[in-house]
Amino acid sequence: MRITNYDEYPIKHCTRYYGWLPQSKAFKKQIKKKSPKYFTLCAQEALDVFMLELEKILLRDKNKRLPNVFICERIQQIAINIYQLVRPPLKEAIIIGPLERILTFEDNEHTRNRLPNEYDRNRHIREMLRIKGLSQRLKSYFPFDIINFDTNGNLLNRDGESNRLLYQSFEKIFELQQSIDTFLLFVTTPITHIHPEFQSQFKSDFEFNVSTYPKINDTLLSSVSTTSYDGIIDENKRIAIGFTKSVVMSVARRKGWNCEHQGIYIYKRSGGVTMLNCVVKLYKSQTDTDNNAYVKDVVKVIKKMPVYYSEANDEVIGHFEKVKEYREKVRKEYT
Numbered sequence: 394m395r396i397t398n399y400d401e402y403p404i405k406h407c408t409r410y411y412g413w414l415p416q417s418k419a420f421k422k423q424i425k426k427k428s429p430k431y432f433t434l435c436a437q438e439a440l441d442v443f444m445l446e447l448e449k450i451l452l453r454d455k456n457k458r459l460p461n462v463f464i465c466e467r468i469q470q471i472a473i474n475i476y477q478l479v480r481p482p483l484k485e486a487i488i489i490g491p492l493e494r495i496l497t498f499e500d501n502e503h504t505r506n507r508l509p510n511e512y513d514r515n516r517h518i519r520e521m522l523r524i525k526g527l528s529q530r531l532k533s534y535f536p537f538d539i540i541n542f543d544t545n546g547n548l549l550n551r552d553g554e555s556n557r558l559l560y561q562s563f564e565k566i567f568e569l570q571q572s573i574d575t576f577l578l579f580v581t582t583p584i585t586h587i588h589p590e591f592q593s594q595f596k597s598d599f600e601f602n603v604s605t606y607p608k609i610n611d612t613l614l615s616s617v618s619t620t621s622y623d624g625i626i627d628e629n630k631r632i633a634i635g636f637t638k639s640v641v642m643s644v645a646r647r648k649g650w651n652c653e654h655q656g657i658y659i660y661k662r663s664g665g666v667t668m669l670n671c672v673v674k675l676y677k678s679q680t681d682t683d684n685n686a687y688v689k690d691v692v693k694v695i696k697k698m699p700v701y702y703s704e705a706n707d708e709v710i711g712h713f714e715k716v717k718e719y720r721e722k723v724r725k726e727y728t
Contacts, residue, residue, distance in 0.1 A: 397663050399438040403705040405668075406713040408658040409444055411700070412672040413579055416655045417450045417539060420577045420674065428452040429538035430461045434492060437466075437474040440713075441541055443720040457726065458482045463534050467491045478724060486534075490527045492544065493558035496565045498528035535569040541579045542566065543670075548582040548640060549591045563640075567648035567675075575676040580641065583662070584632050584669045595635025596622045602638065602691060606684075612692045633657045633669065633699040638691060641671055650675045651686040657699035669699070 399405065421429050428451055435441050442462060445451045454460050462481045465488040466472040472489045481487065488495065503518045509526025512519065546559040563580070570576055599622040602609045613620045617630065625631040637654060645652050653674040662668050678686070705713065 397436070399436050399440055400717060402663065403710050403713045404660050404702060405662075406440070406716075407660060407702040407705055407709050408581075408670045408672075409441060410709050410712050412656045412658050412670065413441065413541070414444060414448060414450075416577060416672050416674070417445060418448065420539065421450050424538060424575070426538060428461045430463075430536075431539045431541070432463045432465075432534070432537040433541040434465055434543050435475065435479075435541070437471045437478070439475055439479050439720070440716055441543075442479050443723070444712075444716045446723075447716055447719045454482070456482075462486065463531075463537070464488070465490070465492045465495070465531065478720070485530065488527055488531050490524060493546065493562045494524050495527045495531055496562035496569075497558050498524050500525070532569060536573045537570070537576060538573075539577045539579075540566060540570075543579060543581040546582075547586065548580070549584060549587045549636070551588045551590055564644050564648070567644055567650055570675070571649070575674065578673050578675060579670065580673070581668060581670045582636075583666050584629075584636070584659070585665075585667045587632070591635075591639065594639045595632070598639045598643075599635065606688050606691075608688050609691050609695070612695045616695050629659050629667075629669075629699055629701055633659070634691075634694060636669060637671060637673075637694050637698075641673060642687065642690065645675060646678070646683075646687065649678050651678045651683055652690050653686075654690055654694050654698065657694065658702065659699045660702040 417429070431442075431445065431451060433441055442451065442459070446453070446459065451459055451462060458480050460482045462479065463486050464472075464475055464479070464481065466475060467490055469489050472487050476484060476487050501521075504521050504525050507522060509522050509529065542563060544559060547556055548560055548563060550556045551560075566578075603613065603620045604610075610620055617625050617627075619625060622631065622635075625634070637652075637657065641654075642652050653676070655672040655674060657672075658670045660668055660670075
């Protein structure tokens with residue numbers, strides 16, 4: 394179970410305040426929706442939801458519920474806490490189970506042609522049928538305008554089934570969004586422990602970019618004075634370039650999307666784990682190899698990203714407290 398109390402964790406609010414909030418405002422204006430459809434993996438404090446509501450990006454209906462908010466949480470008691478606090482329109486709007494298994498679920502000989510609520514003597518098969526039902530329900534809610542892929546797992550560590558499935562669930566999102574033309578994505582992962590396979594991929598993709606795209610080569614020389622991956626002194630910048638190219642852009646392009654990175658933010662989590670958050674706008678690619686958009690985005694990342702936060706300033710802390718006060722105000726209305 395999570396041990397972090399996010400109410401006492403203002404450093405993370407830097408990414409919300411400087412990244413998620415302004416980009417959500419701009420995106421809402423772009424798509425011209427009264428209240429965007431939002432999917433989140435929020436903690437039980439639900440600070441992202443209440444921040445977006447406080448800033449009038451998410452709006453409650455006449456019954457004082459959030460009809461366009463959908464949440465996935467693996468731990469039942471935390472899910473209950475979130476529902477009691479946030480109150481989306483129906484309990485069904487909160488999916489209780491592991492996201493990586495729900496989004497990657499595929500029928501097999503035990504579940505094919507069977508209903509999710511069917512009983513089976515085998516406990517393992519019963520669990521598979523339960524996950525099948527959750528998968529069908531969550532997939533039916535897609536597409537979303539804004540997705541907050543802020544998990545407890547590590548996208549850059551292939552050790553263990555959970556991490557492998559998490560990466561596959563990240564890929565699945567891009568497939569499930571195909572019925573719309575654009576969406577906003579927040580993706581967060583630890584970068585303290587990166588699997589050697591990813592390190593090798595970061596370096597090989599970097600070298601490919603340097604040798605293939607003169608604009609990227611020139612931008613590296615002017616921005617970091619080297620075209621060598623290992624030559625980039627700032628490790629955070631090196632990882633940020635690698636993650637955006639080898640993970641976010643790679644998955645997006647394979648699934649038919651172009652990226653516009655709006656910001657990359659790095660901060661320390663409790664326990665000394667370094668976290669990376671990307672805010673990226675996705676839009677449908679017009680061709681199979683839209684290299685102009687790709688190069689433009691890589692150049693933007695090299696020139697301007699990431700931003701590193703070692704502590705929250707007074708402005709962030711003030712807004713952080715304002716969000717919590719607003720949440721308590723809403724809570725009192727329920728009780």
